[in-house]
Amino acid sequence: MIPVTPELMILGAVASLAAAAAVGVVAFNNAVRSALCLVLNFFVLAFVYFTLNAEMLGIMQIIVYTGAIMVLFLFVIMLLNLGAPQLLRDKDDPKVFAGISLGVALFALLGSQLLPSFLKVTTPNAPKDFGAPANLGRALFTNYVIPFEAVSVLLLVGVVGSILLAKRKI
Amino acid sequence: MNGVPLAAYLALGLFMFTTGVVGVIIRRNPIVIFMCVELMLNAVNLTFLAFARYQFASPVAISAENGDITGQAVMGGQAMVVFVMAVAAAEVAVGLGIIMAIFRLRKEIDIDDMNLLKG
Numbered sequence: 001m002i003p004v005t006p007e008l009m010i011l012g013a014v015a016s017l018a019a020a021a022a023v024g025v026v027a028f029n030n031a032v033r034s035a036l037c038l039v040l041n042f043f044v045l046a047f048v049y050f051t052l053n054a055e056m057l058g059i060m061q062i063i064v065y066t067g068a069i070m071v072l073f074l075f076v077i078m079l080l081n082l083g084a085p086q087l088l089r090d091k092d093d094p095k096v097f098a099g100i101s102l103g104v105a106l107f108a109l110l111g112s113q114l115l116p117s118f119l120k121v122t123t124p125n126a127p128k129d130f131g132a133p134a135n136l137g138r139a140l141f142t143n144y145v146i147p148f149e150a151v152s153v154l155l156l157v158g159v160v161g162s163i164l165l166a167k168r169k170i
Numbered sequence: 171m172n173g174v175p176l177a178a179y180l181a182l183g184l185f186m187f188t189t190g191v192v193g194v195i196i197r198r199n200p201i202v203i204f205m206c207v208e209l210m211l212n213a214v215n216l217t218f219l220a221f222a223r224y225q226f227a228s229p230v231a232i233s234a235e236n237g238d239i240t241g242q243a244v245m246g247g248q249a250m251v252v253f254v255m256a257v258a259a260a261e262v263a264v265g266l267g268i269i270m271a272i273f274r275l276r277k278e279i280d281i282d283d284m285n286l287l288k289g
Binding site for chain 2: 143
């Protein structure tokens with residue numbers, strides 16, 4: 001049995017909040033509520049990243065996901081006026097039962113096969129400052145510079161593509 | 171954090187991933203389906219970071235020789251997370267543009283009614 005350390009209790013509290021928010025994304029019928037649950041989930045996930053000593057990525061998670069991506073989502077929801085829960089749900093949809101049972105089966109299968117092997121791994125071996133901005137930046141600009149530039153081209157294509165799609169007349 | 175098993179992080183990631191899968195299957199609003207895809211991407215990010223931090227394959231703690239750890243494989247997981255975030259941002263921008271275009275065309279957004287490609 002794993003000893004319940006204070007760190008584990010803190011992580012448990014944060015993780016259960018994240019898990020509850022994740023369920024809220026799926027369960028709420030109103031798209032705005034789903035989006036706000038997703039904001040909460042991403043925000044709490046940033047703190048989970050902090051517990052992994054990945055400070056830079058936690059900050060990036062808050063800025064990029066909760067700051068930029070979710071604002072885009074909420075903007076589109078408001079623009080399309082999807083806030084009102086319009087009848088996008090009929091009660092006896094067989095997909096709901098099938099989807100939930102598939103999800104439970106997937107969780108049980110992967111969890112029972114994978115998780116017990118990692119219960120004994122309790123000491124992080126990476127150095128404490130592996131998530132510092134300086135280290136991450138140096139890695140991105142030396143070993144990973146080609147994927148980094150490829151991603152910048154991808155973002156440029158994304159900008160052009162979204163303008164093309166959103167414009168009524170070219 | 172010491173004293174936390176790697177399985178705790180992996181369990182959270184697995185739960186978020188399965189929630190996203192279930193959401194993609196059962197929801198009918200394309201924007202919510204998109205959010206569930208984001209949920210899955212974040213679950214994968216969390217898994218990458220957990221493995222990158224624990225480095226369970228190396229028997230002893232990796233020490234920073236002369237203060238530079240960037241040349242080692244330790245940074246691989248974090249670099250991957252950065253790229254996943256950038257790809258997710260591009261994907262959301264283009265995907266929401268597509269949803270806007272479809273909505274402008276059809277005035278309704280039930281994903282089950284979009285079956286133009288059905289053979």
